[in-house]
Amino acid sequence: MKKITLLLLLLSSFSFYAQSTSEINIVNETVKKNTIKKQIFYLASDDLKGRETGSPEIDTAAHYIAKTFKNLGVKPINGSYYQNVPLTKNKKAKSVKLVFNEQPQKELILLKGKDMSYNKGVVILDYGLESEYSTKDVKGKVVICKTGTPEKSDFRSAYTAIAQKQHLAAKYGAIALIEIANYQNKVWQLLKNNLGKEKVQLAKAKDNNTPIAHLWVLNKDIDLQNNNLKQVNLEVNGAQTEKITSKNVVGILEGSDPILKNEFVIYSAHYDHIGIGKPNQENDSIYNGARDNAVGVVTVLSAAENLAKYPTKRSALFILFTAEEKGLIGSKYYTQNPLVPMNKVVFCFNSDGGGYNDKTKTTIIGLKRTTAQKHIEQASKAFGLEAIGDPVPEQNLFDRSDNVHFAKAGIPAPTYSPGMTAFDEEILKYYHQAADNPETLDYDYLELFFKSYVLSARLIANDPEKPFWLKGDKYYEAGEKLYNK
Numbered sequence: 001m002k003k004i005t006l007l008l009l010l011l012s013s014f015s016f017y018a019q020s021t022s023e024i025n026i027v028n029e030t031v032k033k034n035t036i037k038k039q040i041f042y043l044a045s046d047d048l049k050g051r052e053t054g055s056p057e058i059d060t061a062a063h064y065i066a067k068t069f070k071n072l073g074v075k076p077i078n079g080s081y082y083q084n085v086p087l088t089k090n091k092k093a094k095s096v097k098l099v100f101n102e103q104p105q106k107e108l109i110l111l112k113g114k115d116m117s118y119n120k121g122v123v124i125l126d127y128g129l130e131s132e133y134s135t136k137d138v139k140g141k142v143v144i145c146k147t148g149t150p151e152k153s154d155f156r157s158a159y160t161a162i163a164q165k166q167h168l169a170a171k172y173g174a175i176a177l178i179e180i181a182n183y184q185n186k187v188w189q190l191l192k193n194n195l196g197k198e199k200v201q202l203a204k205a206k207d208n209n210t211p212i213a214h215l216w217v218l219n220k221d222i223d224l225q226n227n228n229l230k231q232v233n234l235e236v237n238g239a240q241t242e243k244i245t246s247k248n249v250v251g252i253l254e255g256s257d258p259i260l261k262n263e264f265v266i267y268s269a270h271y272d273h274i275g276i277g278k279p280n281q282e283n284d285s286i287y288n289g290a291r292d293n294a295v296g297v298v299t300v301l302s303a304a305e306n307l308a309k310y311p312t313k314r315s316a317l318f319i320l321f322t323a324e325e326k327g328l329i330g331s332k333y334y335t336q337n338p339l340v341p342m343n344k345v346v347f348c349f350n351s352d353g354g355g356y357n358d359k360t361k362t363t364i365i366g367l368k369r370t371t372a373q374k375h376i377e378q379a380s381k382a383f384g385l386e387a388i389g390d391p392v393p394e395q396n397l398f399d400r401s402d403n404v405h406f407a408k409a410g411i412p413a414p415t416y417s418p419g420m421t422a423f424d425e426e427i428l429k430y431y432h433q434a435a436d437n438p439e440t441l442d443y444d445y446l447e448l449f450f451k452s453y454v455l456s457a458r459l460i461a462n463d464p465e466k467p468f469w470l471k472g473d474k475y476y477e478a479g480e481k482l483y484n485k
């Protein structure tokens with residue numbers, strides 16, 4: 001009896017060994033440094049100008065990805081490699097003029113624009129909360145209040161309160177809302193750079209409600225309580241809301257197993273980046289986004305090439321998202337308008353990252369939250385790398401990338417990233433910087449990194465056992481609900 005057990009054990013471990021070596025060989029056969037390099041250099045080239053959502057260049061990138069799919073034999077869905085994502089773009093106003101009591105205000109951020117000209121008295125509120133509106137008539141007037149809330153005045157809380165305050169001002173009939181900010185100059189500059197930009201949003205079914213004008217003004221001298229502000233002159237010109245269409249790029253490969261092929265694994269990454277911005281010291285103004293996220297796109301393309309040649313038992317759905325940098329919009333739209341029923345998708349293997357500081361590792365945000373952990377760890381090990389989990393849990397990276405929309409729906413969805421052990425200087429040197437160029441990457445490391453991803457993909461998509469959330473995870477229940485467990 002014992003002998004037989006031992007023999008069986010030996011046999012099964014041998015066949016496991018043989019099976020995994022053949023899987024490794026399959027990965028080695030298709031994932032090649034030169035291909036990877038070529039693809040990253042193209043996606044992160046100056047020609048594509050940083051692939052900003054709404055630019056013509058991001059469509060060039062979409063076309064390139066679709067063409068690559070076609071060449072590899074990846075199939076379109078409903079006859080197309082594109083899922084159109086309807087967006088609105090609020091164009092920055094050409095000019096904004098604001099005068100308080102005959103004093104021109106210079107430090108302005110136009111959060112939301114609507115062309116207007118106003119030269120009358122104002123209604124002063126405290127923080128612009130709902131209770132404050134009940135005693136004041138703001139119809140057709142400009143409302144002025146402080147940023148933030150009585151509890152929290154820091155800029156993050158103030159930012160979080162923007163949408164609600166705007167909603168209230170519009171609801172009570174104000175024509176503009178001006179919030180007085182009182183921040184250190186350094187903080188203010190940062191806010192100006194980030195909030196003053198054009199805004200891209202998912203188009204809503206009824207987009208005819210024109211926004212009111214909403215501004216932040218840096219003014220440390222004004223005393224709203226003593227009501228020394230009587231007269232406001234506000235002029236906004238050239239603000240526009242434009243409708244645009246961007247694209248998620250999609251493709252599909254059928255699985256090889258007659259039953260498991262009805263289940264899908266998603267391989268996803270965002271292909272947009274932040275476009276052209278402030279020039280750096282080298283006078284480079286193109287934010288090429290090699291790490292963020294040409295690398296992620298190419299992990300997906302590497303999987304596509306491999307699975308097209310050697311299909312896994314489960315089917316594969318590839319999605320490259322638009323507008324991640326505008327607020328995870330492409331992925332949100334996809335999960336609201338899925339092309340394959342969500343409950344047929346057993347796993348979403350997203351790839352996103354800001355760079356690496358440890359070339360002996362792969363970093364998987366959410367590694368220890370699903371039963372796929374063993375496969376991902378084994379795959380990294382096969383190429384001499386160590387898979388590690390979230391290095392900065394306090395930043396809650398899991399909920400800050402495209403994977404979160406799938407996780408919320410219940411689909412186990414970690415994010416695969418290059419080796420990062422901390423948010424240190426090496427990461428910040430490139431993260432959302434013009435310096436994130438393709439020639440600064442180590443392609444020997446990336447080759448191993450991509451191979452680990454593709455092998456993980458194969459192990460997960462071939463495992464008869466479905467991956468799932470670990471018990472106690474915050475998305476466990478959503479998963480039970482989605483799959484009717």
Ligand SMILES: [Zn+2]
Nearest residue numbers: 273292325432
């Ligand atoms: Zn980014």
